[in-house]
Amino acid sequence: EEVHGDGFVDEHTPELVIAVRQEHRGRGIGTSLLDAIHERARADGLVRMSLSVDPDNPARGLYLRHGYRDLEPGDGKGRMIADLRS
Numbered sequence: 001e002e003v004h005g006d007g008f009v010d011e012h013t014p015e016l017v018i019a020v021r022q023e024h025r026g027r028g029i030g031t032s033l034l035d036a037i038h039e040r041a042r043a044d045g046l047v048r049m050s051l052s053v054d055p056d057n058p059a060r061g062l063y064l065r066h067g068y069r070d071l072e073p074g075d076g077k078g079r080m081i082a083d084l085r086s
Contacts, residue, residue: 015052053080069082
């Protein structure tokens with residue numbers, strides 16, 4: 001409980017960590033994963049999720065399309081947060 005990843009925001013916000021192997025990227029797998037994760041999170045009563053992504057990682061665009069926004073731009077952690085109520 002004392003060790004957190006770069007996407008940690010607080011104890012009430014789950015931190016998402018996913019990856020798609022390079023040879024499987026560009027096929028909609030990341031989108032399907034995020035859709036399923038968000039659906040389950042909402043069903044479980046979660047209201048937001050966080051993650052961390054490098055600024056030059058192409059997955060950043062995927063996260064933006066799924067409603068993630070920079071938590072503290074310029075903090076060097078690349079943290080993003082999504083409000084699951086919308």
